[in-house]
Structure formats: structure tokens, C-alpha cells
Amino acid sequence: MDRPQEFRKCIECFLRQDVCHVVRDHEDNKRAYAGPRFLMRVAELDMHPLDAAADAGLDRKRAAQEEHGLGYCNITKCRTEVCPEGIRITDNALIPLKERAVDRTYAPLVRLGSRIRRRSS
Template sequence: MSYDGRFRVWRGDADGGDLADFTVEVNEGEVVLDIIHRLQATQAPDLAVRWNCKAGKCGSCSAEINGRPRLMCMTRMSTFEEGETVTVTPLRAFPVIRDLVTDVSFNYEKARAVPAFAPPADLAPGDYRMQQVDVERSQEFRKCIECFLCQDVCHVIRDHEDNKQAYAGPRFLMRIAELDMHPLDQADRRQAAQHEHGLGLCNITKCCTEVCPEHIKITDNALIPLKERVVDHSYDPLVWLGSKIRRRRD
């Protein structure tokens, strides 16, 4: 079964642009990315769009569909009514390069700012040992495909450009939480999370969790536990006293 679908697609570049109206054939079982490809093939050959796997695993085709950050390859056309106009726009939190392609280099800069895994200096790689429960705690976070939908929907980044310098965003705060949970990691990441990566700016609205295509519970399993450990380390009087005693003994 086919029908003519109505679409509004953002066309433009860093200097500006606007939504353009198109009528494109929609076939049963298709996703939004199929429509964008057909639009390129039939009406707008110069339409810029980033994509790779078309299987929901590379994170390349992130866009905003009817105002919600989604993967175009995982958004089925069957979720929309036949007469509904489907609007496709670039990720709002990042600068537009052209059409649906945005400059997401902000995220790679934040990734480089997170110190790598730091095992004990005297422990050889073959001697690493972990309990299965510790493996399971961080296994969920390894499913991240770096689509940056969580970064896009986070209002701290999305609505406040001046926060970007001091705020890593949910994807990289989750990475810090993952490393902090690792029993072999020797770095103290809690103070850096608070003072260098902006953990305190996160107000746990769970919007990042809601848009994650891998269904990672970013807020509940990463950000809230990390906040709790930061508070314990900084404000719990018993923890504070214990750190002073250990420091004196050293």
C-alpha cells in the first residue's frame, strides 16, 4: 500500500534557511530515512543528510522529527497518520552545516576531556579481575551508539549556548559515571564531574533517557548515582572525617 505523504524538510546552511514543502511517495514498512533518500533521488538531489548503517547502530542519521530528536532509520512512517505533515529538521543544539547535517564536534571535544580508564600502575592487563556484578553495572552504558540525541534534547545544552564550555552533557557524564563505577579505576572522578564537567547543572528531568534509542536509563542508572557519590564525598561529615584521617596517616 502506498500513499503520497506530505513532508516539510529544513533546507539551508550556517547562514540561514527555511522549511521546504514536499510530497513524497510512502510505501508500507518504510522509515523516515527511506523517504529522505527518495526525496534526494526524485526532487532534491542536493539535500545533505548524514547516515551510514540504516540499522539503528551507527547513530549517524540523528534529526528532529516533528520536534522530537530521533534516528531517521528507526522512525517508522506507520507511526504517523497518512494525512499528517511530517517535519524533519536538524539537531537544534548544534550548528547547522547544511540541510539536515549538523556540526557535532562539541561532543568529540567533550569526549577528549574525560580522562581515560586508569588501572593500578602495578597491575598487568592480564591480571584484571572483576566481579560479574561490577561488570553488569556498567554494561548497559556500553550500548551507547553516540547518536547524541541525549545531548540534543538536554535543555542545559539546547537552550543555553553559554553552558557548553562548562557542561559535558548526559552522554559524557554517563561515561564518567561508568568509569567511576569501575572497581579497578584509580582516578577520583567525582570532583571533576562536579567542577569541570558541570554535573550540578543537570536537573534530572530524564529527557535524555526518553530519547535514547538503546533504552539506556541514563538518568536513573548513571547520573543520579554519580550525583549521590559526589554529594557523599563532598558533604557527608563522616566521609569528610574519614578522608582527613586517611590523609593524616599518609
């Protein structure tokens, strides 16, 4: 519960968006990449133990990867350096979210489990 609570300290200053070179330097990425603040919120909800999105059929990891451009993020630490609240977004939100998204897609046992669940449904 400590990680999601850390993200609640965000004051919405958007300094993260300003230093994010994926958004700043690549005009064509702006439509495909939701940005670090939005992905931090996705990670916060995905980590929360009471989140019922999976029960409702919503896969936040898949949505972050395929719809919100999680793959564009190259996990630099520049966001942490500018955050006035000291939120460690890269270490505590983006890296874990990317790891869970990759595990869901490429881990052999996870893929096998998801196939078994789909067949039984």
C-alpha cells in the same frame, strides 16, 4: 556490573545531547557542562570494580562536579525517552554519580575519613 554494561550499548547517536536543555537552551553553559554522554562515561568508569583511578589519585566524582559541570544537570528523564537503545542514563548513571559526589562533599563521616587519610599520607 550490570549498570556499567548497560552503558556499553550506547551507539553514540548524540540524541541525549540534542534533548538536554542545559546544553540546548543555555549558550553560556556549553563551556561549563560536559554533557550527559560524557558524564555517563565518567559514571561508568567510577562504578567499575576494577577502576584504579582512586589508587592513582584521580577523584572522578570531584572532577565531574568541579570540572565537568555535574551540578548543571537537573536529572530530567528526557534523555531516557529518546535513547534508541533504552539506556536509562538518568536513573543508572547521573543520579548515582551525583549522589556519590554529594556524599563525598557533604557526608560528615566521609569528610572525616578523607581528612584522616590525608593526615596519614
